[in-house]
Every structure is written in structure tokens, then in C-alpha cells.
Amino acid sequence: MRIVYAAGPGNVIGTFEHWKKGEDDPSQVAVTYSGQFFDVCSALNATGYVITSNSEKKVFKEGNFTIENRPVYLSRKSGILYYIGQVLYELNFILTVLRFRADLVVGNLTACFFVLSLLPLVGVQVIPTLHCVLWPKYAPISKARKLFWQLNRRFFSKDCLAILSLSADVNEQVEEITHHQARPIVNFLSTYRRTEFANITPASQARSPFHVLFAGRLEADKGVFDLLEVAKRFQADGCTDIVFHLCGTGTKLDLLREQVREFGLEASFVLHGYCKKAEMQQMYSLSHVVIVPTRSDFIEGLNKVVIEGVLANRPVITSSVCPALVYVREAVVEVPPDDFGAYGDAILKLYSDRAFYQQKQQSCQQLQEQFYSDSRSWGKALMSILKET
The missing domain is CATH 3.40.50.2000 (Glycogen Phosphorylase B;)
Incomplete structure (x- = not known):
């Protein structure tokens, strides 16, 4: 053949x-x-x-x-x-x-x-x-x-x-x-192989700061400017315990960096650039939650970051724009597409409600086998x- x-x-x-x-x-x-x-x-x-x-x-x-x-x-x-x-x-x-x-x-x-x-x-x-x-x-x-x-x-x-x-x-x-x-x-x-996630440590019980991880292309249709709006809201509300980590590159990196400086968000909105696999494992270990805010005008694939967040035992925040949602819904906080206010509310819910957070973590563990x-x-x-x- x-x-x-x-x-x-x-x-x-x-x-x-x-x-x-x-x-x-x-x-x-x-x-x-x-x-x-x-x-x-x-x-x-x-x-x-x-x-x-x-x-x-x-x-x-x-x-x-x-x-x-x-x-x-x-x-x-x-x-x-x-x-x-x-x-x-x-x-x-x-x-x-x-x-x-x-x-x-x-x-x-x-x-x-x-x-x-x-x-x-x-x-x-x-x-x-x-x-x-x-x-x-x-x-x-x-x-x-x-x-x-x-x-x-x-x-x-x-x-x-x-x-x-x-x-x-x-x-x-x-x-x-x-x-x-x-x-x-x-x-x-x-x-996936289990070994890829074996070295990721459990999320820290300390929530000060509370780390939110984005991994992917830094483009408008990937929702990175929506995340910036959420960070600006938290800053205006005096919420200083939540830190965003963005891992990846893209055509909007320079503009995003300029706006982070303009609004004085350097401490709470960190742009890490491209991260190799070992570095991403460290970022997953640091994180408490994973966020995937892809906008509705993007032709989305499965979006492996949604799955990899679940395999790392991190609750995921995303919308139905991401087709992966159907496979891991119980471990996800689902929000309406393009609604950065709802993304902010979901972060605050996971940050402030430990029982809710632990429920989503338990769902992560129950959903992993299908990908292994x-x-x-x-x-x-x-x-x-x-x-x-």
C-alpha cells in the first residue's frame, strides 16, 4: 500500500x-x-x-x-x-x-x-x-x-x-x-503521555498572588486585549492579588507591551514571550487557573491549551468558541464568547470560592483518561x- x-x-x-x-x-x-x-x-x-x-x-x-x-x-x-x-x-x-x-x-x-x-x-x-x-x-x-x-x-x-x-x-x-x-x-x-504532566506540581494553596495563565499566540482574536481589560478592571478595583502570565509571541506583542506600560500593569500582567516545553511546565506549576479567551471571529481548532490545562489539574476558563469544551465541560468555567466582564467574574469566583475551585480540580482528574x-x-x-x- x-x-x-x-x-x-x-x-x-x-x-x-x-x-x-x-x-x-x-x-x-x-x-x-x-x-x-x-x-x-x-x-x-x-x-x-x-x-x-x-x-x-x-x-x-x-x-x-x-x-x-x-x-x-x-x-x-x-x-x-x-x-x-x-x-x-x-x-x-x-x-x-x-x-x-x-x-x-x-x-x-x-x-x-x-x-x-x-x-x-x-x-x-x-x-x-x-x-x-x-x-x-x-x-x-x-x-x-x-x-x-x-x-x-x-x-x-x-x-x-x-x-x-x-x-x-x-x-x-x-x-x-x-x-x-x-x-x-x-x-x-x-x-498525551502521562509523563508530560508528571512534573507539574499541585497548585499552591496560597492565593496571594493568584496566578492566571494564558498560552498561545498574542493576537487580538485570541482575546489578549480582553485579558488586558480584565487586568485594568482589577487594578481599578484595588485587586492586586491576581497576576496574569501570557506565554507566547505574535503580531500584537509590541502593542500589548506598550499598553501594559501605559496602564502601569507590569507587576500584574507579565509577558513571558515564547516558552519552551520545560518552561511551560514551570508556568503550569506556578498557575492556579488557565484561561482561553478566543474571540468568536476566530476559526478555532480543538485548542489543546484547554485540554492541557485540565491535564495539569488546573480549572480552565473559556467559552464555547473552543470546541474542546464539549470534552471537558465539568472542569471548565464557561463564559459567553467575547464577554471580558464574564471572564473577570469567573477568575474572581475561582479565586474567592475554594470549594468551587476544588470541585473543578476534581473534575479535571476525572476527565483526563480519555486523552491518555x-x-x-x-x-x-x-x-x-x-x-x-
Whole structure:
């Protein structure tokens, strides 16, 4: 069997170097999808070709595997040029699939799924992987976006073999665009090793200060300026015991830093920049709660930070914008999307009500096993589809 895997922008070559030694990629917290792909190929004695969108162009070959980094064309453009680049990229991808004489394509690199409808015509099965919602869950769908997803309708309703989906929110949107005539949808979860969280210490019983952790891109649609508004509110109310820690980089880092200085929040709103895995473990150990304030105009994936907060035994504050909520709701304080006042209230509730905080912590422990078991992993979901064909 010959399988092409369309991966994302990660360092799959580095993951392979660890996989062949029987190791997980140490740079990642979750078990990588590419590592699971290598496992599937090994179990099937299949030959694999991985195409990533990594910006460093490179081709690597070893044993039964070829890994090619192929950046997406015109990815920095907008409007029609952006979509032209995506279509051209998919057409070039199809040429590679045909030259490789693939039997199966898994994963996907762009949202132009309708181009992949060409593959079943020449006998190549396709199983896309949907990691993100197809459009922002609470935002109105523009006419252009509706037209775009109409182009993709046939692929999801007739042409693909099955669909791998990371969340119920994705399922609902696929059913919507296919008028409830989608090909079989198989769900999977992010998978973790217990060792990744073994060194995270219990949250301090001392609540002065009370540490709130944000991890992710520093962008407006990730809600970082909403957190700044919450910090300003606490400062105005004389609440000095709550400290925000933001771990990550992004295009709004400099602006955020300027505003932190402008409002005199340096002591209570700390920008740590990019943190490596060991540093993130320290930040989880320091924290009391994790907050994920993604705004409703963002095309959200599962958002692993929600899950990782639960695995670290930290209550999480987020909204239904994050699809992960459905899997860990009991450990979460759910607030309305985009409501920074409600985010502030949720922090104060966890800060002041120890019984409520402990209840959420206990729920964290009860919900963890589903993410440590590989029975719901991407690799097992893919194998379940292949066994039925």
C-alpha cells in the first residue's frame, strides 16, 4: 500500500528522527499526528510520502518514507490571490500523488477540498482530517464563504472515503454544508503521555498572588486585549492579588507591551514571550487557573491549551468558541464568547470560592483518561476506517 499524508507546517523530519528511535518528538506536548502516521504505515507495511507546508523547502528519504517540505504558494497574499495559490498548490499536490502511484491520501493542506475530488476519478481514495471549524462558529457566513463551501460540498458528500474530525462543532458544519449527507465522520482526540504532566506540581494553596495563565499566540482574536481589560478592571478595583502570565509571541506583542506600560500593569500582567516545553511546565506549576479567551471571529481548532490545562489539574476558563469544551465541560468555567466582564467574574469566583475551585480540580482528574488512552487517537481512527474498506 502507498499512502500520501498531507501534514501541516511542523518539523515532520525532526519527528521522524525521533520516531525511528522509538521516541516521541520531545518538542511537542501531544503525541504528534505525523508520528501516528508513521505507526500506521509500519503496521500496514505501507510506503509513505509526507508533504508538509513547512517553510524550509527540503526533501528527506529514508526506508519506506519520503518527507517533503513544500511551502504553500501565495500564503501571504489575500483575497483571490490567496485562493489561486491554494488551488495551484493542491493541483501540484495531485501531480505528486499520481507520480507516487498512491492508493490513499490522508490529511489535507488547504481548504480547497474540491480540487481533491479529482483523485477518486483515478482510483485514489481520500480521507481528509479536519482540525478546525470550517468557519467561525458565531460569525455570520459571508456570501463568498458560502460559495466556497458549496464548491466543497460534493467532496464531503460523495468523493471522500470518510472524514476524520477533531470535534462535534466540525461535525455539525460538515453536516450543514452537505445537507446531512456527509460521508462517514470518525472523531478522534489529541493524545498525551502521562509523563508530560508528571512534573507539574499541585497548585499552591496560597492565593496571594493568584496566578492566571494564558498560552498561545498574542493576537487580538485570541482575546489578549480582553485579558488586558480584565487586568485594568482589577487594578481599578484595588485587586492586586491576581497576576496574569501570557506565554507566547505574535503580531500584537509590541502593542500589548506598550499598553501594559501605559496602564502601569507590569507587576500584574507579565509577558513571558515564547516558552519552551520545560518552561511551560514551570508556568503550569506556578498557575492556579488557565484561561482561553478566543474571540468568536476566530476559526478555532480543538485548542489543546484547554485540554492541557485540565491535564495539569488546573480549572480552565473559556467559552464555547473552543470546541474542546464539549470534552471537558465539568472542569471548565464557561463564559459567553467575547464577554471580558464574564471572564473577570469567573477568575474572581475561582479565586474567592475554594470549594468551587476544588470541585473543578476534581473534575479535571476525572476527565483526563480519555486523552491518555490511544483508543481515540488519530492513528486508531484512521486504522478503523481502513479496516472497514
